[in-house]
Amino acid sequence: MLIRAALSIWARLLLTVKYIYMNDHFLNPANGECPTQRRAFILDVLKAAGASALMAIPGTMLASGAGKPLKKNDREGIEEALKEDLTRGAKGSDKTYTVQDILDIILKEIPGAPFHKTVDTLKSGDKDQPVTGIVTTMFATVPVIREAIRRKANFIIAHEPTFYNHLDELDWVKENNDTLQEKQALLKERQIAVWRFHDYWHAHIPDGVLYGVVKKIGWEKYFTGEGLLAVPEISLKDMVLQIKDRLKIKQVRVIGNLSQSCRRVLLMPGASGGQAQIAGALKHRPDVLIVGELNEWETAEYVRDSIALGKKIALVALGHAVSEEPGMEWLKEWLQPKIPGMSITHIPATDPFTAV
Ligand SMILES: [Zn+2]
Numbered sequence: 001m002l003i004r005a006a007l008s009i010w011a012r013l014l015l016t017v018k019y020i021y022m023n024d025h026f027l028n029p030a031n032g033e034c035p036t037q038r039r040a041f042i043l044d045v046l047k048a049a050g051a052s053a054l055m056a057i058p059g060t061m062l063a064s065g066a067g068k069p070l071k072k073n074d075r076e077g078i079e080e081a082l083k084e085d086l087t088r089g090a091k092g093s094d095k096t097y098t099v100q101d102i103l104d105i106i107l108k109e110i111p112g113a114p115f116h117k118t119v120d121t122l123k124s125g126d127k128d129q130p131v132t133g134i135v136t137t138m139f140a141t142v143p144v145i146r147e148a149i150r151r152k153a154n155f156i157i158a159h160e161p162t163f164y165n166h167l168d169e170l171d172w173v174k175e176n177n178d179t180l181q182e183k184q185a186l187l188k189e190r191q192i193a194v195w196r197f198h199d200y201w202h203a204h205i206p207d208g209v210l211y212g213v214v215k216k217i218g219w220e221k222y223f224t225g226e227g228l229l230a231v232p233e234i235s236l237k238d239m240v241l242q243i244k245d246r247l248k249i250k251q252v253r254v255i256g257n258l259s260q261s262c263r264r265v266l267l268m269p270g271a272s273g274g275q276a277q278i279a280g281a282l283k284h285r286p287d288v289l290i291v292g293e294l295n296e297w298e299t300a301e302y303v304r305d306s307i308a309l310g311k312k313i314a315l316v317a318l319g320h321a322v323s324e325e326p327g328m329e330w331l332k333e334w335l336q337p338k339i340p341g342m343s344i345t346h347i348p349a350t351d352p353f354t355a356v
Pocket residue numbers: 159198202209269270271324
């Protein structure tokens with residue numbers, strides 16, 4: 001009797017953990033439960049059951065990070081976003097992974113990888129270097145690199161270029177680029193590997209960036225795998241305020257009537273380019289087109305004329321870095337169960353602009 005009861009508790013425990021593990025693997029995208037809460041819940045359940053052996057199950061690992069306070073001059077956004085990690089203890093791993101090991105683990109999940117042509121290459125460091133910790137971010141900015149060094153993490157996975165042009169060409173500008181050289185020297189001196197995870201993350205199913213953004217806004221239940229979402233009717237103004245709040249964006253730019261109602265949303269984070277943005281708007285006829293970055297002389301003018309011609313459309317420009325950052329935040333959650341014990345931290349690159 002006792003044995004049967006104990007077995008049933010174990011079975012239930014395992015099912016709970018398995019469900020949460022699967023949920024971390026995007027089998028239940030409609031579930032809006034916060035992963036941190038999920039992990040806290042698992043730990044509570046495990047603690048109550050004294051089931052320390054289950055701690056080794058992927059998906060139950062705690063996010064890790066060193067416990068030292070941040071330097072005063074670190075950006076406010078970084079400090080805010082890291083608060084949670086800093087209060088948690090680091091968990092070591094007996095297994096050593098090289099940069100290449102991590103890349104292999106990631107690429108296994110990407111349809112069609114490795115690609116013949118891609119910008120997702122190592123921008124610094126060596127593929128054979130052992131990884132002491134991983135940082136995910138939108139841009140490997142100098143503040144992000146410094147924070148990675150402070151956390152003793154020597155592998156940065158960034159979505160966008162490190163050296164200010166799409167192919168990370170080092171001589172893209174013919175003048176002596178001392179900013180680029182000093183950044184390169186910093187990475188070399190501290191032996192930091194930087195890998196761009198752009199083409200592959202967008203090729204993941206679902207698109208890793210798009211899903212991360214949808215999840216962060218709280219629109220999972222309207223997500224069908226594409227950028228077009230049908231959300232409950234809301235005014236443009238309220239939608240913009242909601243997005244600003246959820247994505248923690250200080251300022252966004254809008255073209256359109258703020259009291260207009262919105263239901264069809266075309267979400268295009270990042271910088272897809274004017275042609276893709278306008279083609280998307282024509283194909284899907286959204287009430288509102290939400291982009292990261294835009295060419296003002298293309299998409300913005302198209303929307304301005306469309307409105308003047310009596311068409312219902314609005315444009316919201318979030319800013320490039322902040323519009324895709326949730327994708328790199330989700331990457332941490334996605335990657336952690338695949339590399340149990342590895343310290344993975346998301347450090348937001350944050351919005352470089354100040355509105356004056
Ligand atoms: Zn992108």
